[in-house]
Amino acid sequence: MARRKKNGDEGSIWLVIAVVTLLLVPIALAIGRIYFGRKVGNTCARLEGGENCFALSEDESIELKYKKAELHRITNLLRAAMQRGADASLAVNKDGSFSARSNLGKSIRALVGKYEPLQASLASDVDELGELPLARWESFRSAVRQQGACEWGLWAWAVAFVGFYGYGWTRTEGPTVWGSLLFAGLLAALAYVVGYFAWAQKARQLVPAMNASMATD
Structure with missing residues (x-):
């Protein structure tokens, strides 16, 4: 009995950790989207103004x-x-x-x-x-990928939560908020991973050819 109780307690702890982790996913994605979005936006604004953001000062x-x-x-x-x-x-x-x-x-x-x-x-x-110009280029490219991945994750979370929660209304027991949050968090994490790789080449479309050429030399 004691062993079963111990195993049950350990299972509960891991369940709580999983629940908390998945619930924190949309918060982390929102913070990441804001942070990396501002970073990318500032760099793009400087590039549009003709500044070479990657070259040495x-x-x-x-x-x-x-x-x-x-x-x-x-x-x-x-x-x-x-x-x-x-x-x-x-x-x-x-x-x-x-x-x-x-x-x-x-x-x-x-x-x-x-x-x-x-x-x-x-x-x-x-x-x-x-190596500083290349390091700056890689930092910008990583920020673009993070921004896109966080955005994909947030959209996936919103669609999954609304869809799963709405589906609950069609069932006799009604919608399950916790189940919807967990499902949405899991799908958002998956969308983030997919989005990070999908945005791998997006940065090259956001910079002038001269800067991209300089950064990859």
Whole structure:
């Protein structure tokens, strides 16, 4: 008896979780539709005004140019230091660094220790800035898909709830609100998933060809 009661309690808990989840579906879809709709609307308004929303700003372009130049300078500096060590036939440790038994070796090791972290940091910054236009494009494309998916989900929820609830009036026991909500929530979740994939190419229709070409290069 105790085991049956425990299993029954666990089943009730999972049922409550399922009910709450499905009831929250339309609320989540409505919030998502508003949030992503505003995000897409703002971007589209800027695009219609002739602004390239995905390209680097003037400050970002200047920063990228500066960091590329610094990366080039430091890379050449490190390469020259390593070449000096090789020309001097300095002993090489197992980790690839020069031995510190000579003054030249100590000097090169100090220079490498100082500039290698900076080189790695600059390389990371250059990559991040270079990929920023594509990242912005992908963010916009994702927002378009989310907006469309949430809209499909909301329509599915409304149609399913009204239809299922209306069908209840034709039965002797009358309409079931909870059953209608659960059925509508389940169908809305399914419509959201289908809509997300169906809107995969919609973003390309909302941007000028120049921006789309730039974003996919």
